[in-house]
Amino acid sequence: MSSEKTTDTSAGGYFSIPSGLGFPVTEKIFTPEKFTEEQKMAAETAKKFIEKEVAPRINEIDEQKGDYALTVKLLKKAAELGFLAIDVAEEYGGAGSDFKTAMCVSEVFGAGGSWAVSWAAHSGIGTHPLLFFGTEAQKKKYLTKLVGGEWTGAFGATEPEAGTDLYGAKTKAVLSPDGKFYILNGNKTFISNSGFADLFTILAKVDGDPKKSACFLVERGTPGFTIGKEENKMGICGSSTCPLNLVDVKVPAENLLGEIGKGIHIIFNTLNLGRLKLGAMTTGSGKYVINDAVKYAAERKQFGLPLSSFGFIKEKLANMVVGAWMTESAVYRTAGMVEERFKATDFKNLPAVLEALREYEIECAILKVAGSEMFWYIADENVQVHGGYGYIKDYLAERYLRDARINRIFEGTNEINRLTAILNMLERAGKGKLPLAKAGAALAAQLEESSGEELSDEKFALQSELVNNIKKMFFVAGGRVLEKFPTRDKIVGEQEILGRLSNMLILIYLSESGLLRAKEHGGEIQEAIVKLYVQNAALEAEKLAKEVLAYLEEGDMLKSYLGRLKRLGRTLANNLLDPVSLQRKIGDKLIEKKKYFL
Ligand SMILES: Cc1cc2nc3c(=O)[nH]c(=O)nc-3n(C[C@H](O)[C@H](O)[C@H](O)COP(=O)(O)OP(=O)(O)OC[C@H]3O[C@@H](n4cnc5c(N)ncnc54)[C@H](O)[C@@H]3O)c2cc1C
Structure with missing residues (x-):
């Protein structure tokens, strides 16, 4: 572990907004530059594993049919290196590494295409519910097997008529008259790893009662439990996705996971971790695809010149x-904050880990959305760089493009994660934990008086001011929304x-994370990245805030609100940077280095 304390004043996990309009410029955040030797070594070993074992077999993995023998073989190999349970305590057979190490490995494994999806489903949703909510006896029986790669895991929540709305799940569990078994009946759909998994965590409702949701550990081969036909998917074709059918499946009563009534709670709690790791994985995937783009752009010639010499292509690369860099900054900042909060170097204190993740639910949702959309953007532009060959x-x-698409759908669709982030924040504001409406009103007065302050000549003075202004725009728009719609319903x-x-x-979270990182570790390119991102974020935020207010207000009231935004936008209007030169600087460096280099 790094000896340096990497705190963030955003007590409570809503990135410094509670500290009023202050901006923790002097605070340190965790960044990849602070990786310890152990973390670097784990990332390097993971990289070698992907390069040697997975990447050369990417076609073979996608084309395998039936038993997924290759996927399972590679999972077992990953287990030998401790990669199925990096952050699981040693007493359960895990590697017992710290949380940040687990995040580094997730990032690297993001480059593993379909296989990485199987790995993530196994070591994430297939293992975490048991890890966090299992009894000692259940862990002894199953966890060691999952961690060691002897068995593989899957998680069955989604049903044909209950996807986003998991509360609508119909699978029913009824206790047998002798109290020895739960009898499960129902259907699941789209279950990752189901073609080969040995252990399934199944969401059901006891007696069909919506208040009694519960999870059950169901072994493959249990009579009445059948796995349906593989789905024919758009991407991640080497991962297994099947429906499940449960007809009078007798599950031993001791395989009830956690408490009755807490089934959905188990899902939502473990999802936070999945979302955070998905942020890391998509960062890794994004970087990997950038390497493909820059390589092709340098090799392919048109008009006697490499594609990389054309402005349009350079702009895309930049x-x-x-x-990728901005998302990465937010991913590791969050990993640092979460780990700091649970104050443990491994996952031994499981309730504290869950509590910390709950506290950072907003950030986890943001990273899921930001990471999946960043990766999609990169994969899409990579196709464009390749032209027809793409x-x-x-x-x-x-393949990258097809594989990228699913990230916007699973682990909660991006629509749902967007709602999770903002509703959580507004709810905290409503409970007085975040003075959003008050801050919005206080700002009104402040902005009337403000004549636009001079910027200091500190290196990132403009960007610091812009991030502050985006927050203020959020206060203006969000504060008004809360006044108009004070309750959740x-x-x-x-x-x-x-x-x-x-x-x-x-925009706020990524801007602030990249800025804080660049302040501490910024070279010339990082500086250009932050300048470019923050400027675009400020432009975009102003547009978004205007649209919100235009919906809420009209006439003089609208004019008054737009006036406040205009005053906030003045810093940028008076200090607009030339984005083209910044993009060229970043693009040229990538082309010179021939691969992602930061
Ligand atoms: C390849 C793959 C692997 C998967 N793996 C697993 C797995 O291992 N285990 C598992 O349990 N599930 C798994 N899923 C299921 C996945 O989590 C769901 O597909 C996802 O949650 C969306 O549910 P749905 O497909 O029913 O879409 P729907 O819920 O029908 O949503 C359709 C659209 O409507 C939007 N929408 C829905 N409700 C709202 C609302 N209230 N407000 C606004 N918009 C809304 C959604 O965002 C989406 O855009 C997997 C799916 C796929 C495709």
Whole structure:
């Protein structure tokens, strides 16, 4: 572990907004530059594993049919290196590493395509519910097997008629008259790893009662439990996704996981971790695809010149780097904050880990959205860099794009994660934990008086001011939303508004994370990245805030609100940077280095 304390003043996990309009410029956050030797070594071993074992077999993995023998073989190999349970305590056979190490490995494994999805489903949703909520006896029986790669795991929550709305799940569990078994009946759909998994965590309702949701550990081969036909998917074709059918499946009563009534709670709690890790995995995938793009752009010639010499292509490459670096900054900042909060170097104190993750639920949701959309952007632009060849299956660009798409759908769709982030924040504000409406009103007066202050000549003075201004715009728009819709039931019907506010949150969190990182570790390129991202974020945030207010207000009231935003936008209007030169600087460096280099 790094001896340096990497705190963030955002007590309570809503990134410094509670500290008023202050901006913790002097605070340190955890960043990849602070990786310890242990973390670097784990990442290096993971990289070698992906390069040697997975990448050369990427076609073979995608084409395997039936038993997924290759996927399982590679999972077992990963287990030998401790990669199925990096942050699981040694007493259960895990590697017992710290949480940040687990995040580094997740990032690297992001480059593993379909296989990485199987790995994540196994070591995440397939293992975490048992790890966090299992009894000692259940862990002894199953966890050691999952961690050692002897067995593989899957998680069955989704049903044909209950996807996003898991409360609507119909699978029913009834205790047998002798109290020895739960009898499960129902259908699940889209269950990752089900073609080969040995142990399934199944969400059901005891007696069909909505108040009695519960999870059950169900072994493959249990009579009445059948796995349906593989889905024919758009991407991640080497991962297994099947429906499950349960007809009078007798599950031993001791395989009830956690308490009756807490089944959904188990899912939502473990999802936070899944979302955070998905942020790391998509960061890794994004960087990996950037390497493909820059390689192709340097090799392919048109008009006698490499593609990389053309402004349009350079701009795409630069934007890819900006997206990956900014997301990475937010991912590791969050990992640092979460670990700091549970104050443990491993996962021994499981309730504290869950509590910390709950506290950072907003950030986890933001990272899921930001990471999946960043990766999608990179994969899409990589196809464009490849031109027609990007559309041909012989080229990896085509596969990357198909594989990237699912990240916006599973672990909670991005719509749902956007709602999770903003509703959580507004709820905290409503409970007085975050003075959003008050801050919005206080700002009104402040902005009337403000004549626009001079910027200091500190290196990132403009960007610090812009991030502050984006927050203030959020206060203006979000504060007004709260005044108009003070309760959750009033606000939930306003999704388009919530979506815009959520997008502002994403812009704030990524801008601030990249800025704090660059202040400490910024070279010339990092500086260009932050300048570019923050400027775009400020432009986008102003547009979003205006749209929210235009929906809420009209006439003089609207004019007054727009006036406040205009005053906040003045810093940028008076100090607009030339984005083209910044993009060229980043693009040129990537082309010179021939791969992602930061
Ligand atoms: C390859 C793959 C692997 C998967 N692996 C697993 C797994 O291992 N285990 C598991 O349990 N599930 C798994 N899933 C299921 C996945 O989590 C669901 O597909 C996802 O949660 C969405 O549910 P749905 O498909 O029913 O879409 P729906 O819920 O029908 O949603 C359709 C659209 O409507 C939107 N929508 C829905 N409700 C709302 C609302 N209230 N407000 C606004 N918009 C809304 C959604 O965002 C989405 O855009 C997997 C799915 C796939 C495709």
